[in-house]
Amino acid sequence: MSEILIKGARRYGEGDPVDVLVADGVLAEIGSPAAPEGCEVLDAAGQVLLPGFVDLHTHLREPGREDTETVETGSAAAALGGYTAVFAMANTDPVADNAVIVEHVWRRGREIGLVDVHPVGAVTVGLRGERLAELGTMARSEAGVRMFSDDGHCVADPLIMRRALEYSTALGVVVAQHAEEPRLTVGAQAHEGARAARLGYSGWPASAEESIVARDCILARHAGARLHVCHVSTAGTVDVLSWAKDRGTRVSAEVTPHHLLLTDERLATYDPVNKVNPPLRAEDDAERLRQALADGVVDCVATDHAPHAPQDKDCEWAAARPGMLGLQTALSVVARTMVRTGLLDWRGVARVMSERPAEIAGLPDQGRPLAEGEPANLVLVDPDAEWTVRGPELASIAANTPYEGMRLPAVVTATLLRGRITAREGKIG
Numbered sequence: 001m002s003e004i005l006i007k008g009a010r011r012y013g014e015g016d017p018v019d020v021l022v023a024d025g026v027l028a029e030i031g032s033p034a035a036p037e038g039c040e041v042l043d044a045a046g047q048v049l050l051p052g053f054v055d056l057h058t059h060l061r062e063p064g065r066e067d068t069e070t071v072e073t074g075s076a077a078a079a080l081g082g083y084t085a086v087f088a089m090a091n092t093d094p095v096a097d098n099a100v101i102v103e104h105v106w107r108r109g110r111e112i113g114l115v116d117v118h119p120v121g122a123v124t125v126g127l128r129g130e131r132l133a134e135l136g137t138m139a140r141s142e143a144g145v146r147m148f149s150d151d152g153h154c155v156a157d158p159l160i161m162r163r164a165l166e167y168s169t170a171l172g173v174v175v176a177q178h179a180e181e182p183r184l185t186v187g188a189q190a191h192e193g194a195r196a197a198r199l200g201y202s203g204w205p206a207s208a209e210e211s212i213v214a215r216d217c218i219l220a221r222h223a224g225a226r227l228h229v230c231h232v233s234t235a236g237t238v239d240v241l242s243w244a245k246d247r248g249t250r251v252s253a254e255v256t257p258h259h260l261l262l263t264d265e266r267l268a269t270y271d272p273v274n275k276v277n278p279p280l281r282a283e284d285d286a287e288r289l290r291q292a293l294a295d296g297v298v299d300c301v302a303t304d305h306a307p308h309a310p311q312d313k314d315c316e317w318a319a320a321r322p323g324m325l326g327l328q329t330a331l332s333v334v335a336r337t338m339v340r341t342g343l344l345d346w347r348g349v350a351r352v353m354s355e356r357p358a359e360i361a362g363l364p365d366q367g368r369p370l371a372e373g374e375p376a377n378l379v380l381v382d383p384d385a386e387w388t389v390r391g392p393e394l395a396s397i398a399a400n401t402p403y404e405g406m407r408l409p410a411v412v413t414a415t416l417l418r419g420r421i422t423a424r425e426g427k428i429g
């Protein structure tokens with residue numbers, strides 16, 4: 001295996017620049033190692049070295065919607081975005097509710113080799129919320145499923161959710177809930193508030209999310225189980241999480257980059273590129289989410305990367321599918337909302353984009369310290385560079401980015417997976 005010398009990067013953006021020799025898939029030497037003959041040199045002057053990012057929430061659309069994304073194109077987007085592991089949601093067609101599908105996704109990820117692709121298993125058969133899927137079979141399959149979610153749908157039946165939580169403890173896996181009380185969101189189009197009311201969109205109330213998060217925290221506590229909450233979007237959910245964590249509930253939560261930066265102000269555009277589930281909320285929600293991510297009530301950032309075909313987006317708002325791309329813009333949106341604002345330093349970014357997600361999912365070789373002997377799952381970031389987002393130039397097949405034409409700070413200059421360069425200067429490999 002080839003050796004790589006990373007020259008002059010600052011670990012976590014702290015202290016003096018160091019040289020890092022990567023060999024045999026690990027950080028072999030840190031300080032000023034001599035460059036072995038024939039080794040590749042990455043000039044990283046002025047750059048920040050971080051552990052590779054881990055995304056607990058990605059939609060790769062394979063099988064079923066390969067016209068919008070595949071494991072291959074999604075893996076490329078992930079590597080270019082600085083990710084070394086992603087969790088691929090189960091709402092594919094057919095649904096990933098059995099060992100055959102999760103093993104397919106897992107094997108494709110391995111063959112492509114750009115990022116560790118961990119399939120998420122469905123909690124219920126066909127995401128229908130009626131009957132538990134074979135969680136144990138998926139967990140013990142070759143794919144080794146460690147996270148289960150009906151994402152796209154809420155596990156709304158409290159009895160099914162309770163059973164899922166009980167089984168998850170026995171299996172040592174985590175259930176990730178898309179928290180949305182479906183009775184409260186029938187026909188919902190946008191965040192329930194003054195803006196939606198003015199434009200005539202039916203409202204998607206904050207209480208639909210908060211009531212399920214509260215219920216699930218109570219269920220998890222009684223079951224002695226661990227719970228993960230997907231895409232937290234309201235200030236009220238932060239209050240519920242804070243209460244649950246204070247009393248020792250084993251709950252973790254993620255926030256998406258778009259809920260940190262964007263608000264329902266976007267509704268005025270009438271452009272369905274801004275339609276997403278949960279919806280873009282009010283400015284004070286976004287503000288509260290940024291604060292909660294900084295102080296740890298919300299544990300981590302997850303992209304909810306959701307590619308959609310033009311015909312499912314370039315149509316009237318009500319008919320459009322919810323969801324937006326996220327893998328290649330996540331770091332820059334976090335840099336803009338959290339780093340440039342002084343809410344997080346780069347060590348904090350490592351925590352919310354790599355260490356915490358790796359812990360939540362139980363990945364032993366991701367989110368590790370930048371120390372000798374540790375696996376070389378790494379990302380190099382130029383913190384001072386800026387770039388302009390262009391949907392068609394992203395690696396995804398779909399181009400539904402809400403950041404089109406925006407100038408964003410921080411550029412991923414290289415990603416390494418077990419000591420191999422998977423992305424460099426905006427190109428794969």
Ligand SMILES: NC(=O)N[C@@H](CC(=O)O)C(=O)O
Nearest residue numbers: 059151152276277306322323
């Ligand atoms: N986030 C979205 O708006 N859409 C997701 C489903 C989901 O995450 O709920 C999708 O699969 O497109």
Ligand SMILES: [Zn+2]
Nearest residue numbers: 151152178230
């Ligand atoms: Zn969801």
Ligand SMILES: [Zn+2]
Nearest residue numbers: 089151152304
């Ligand atoms: Zn999702």
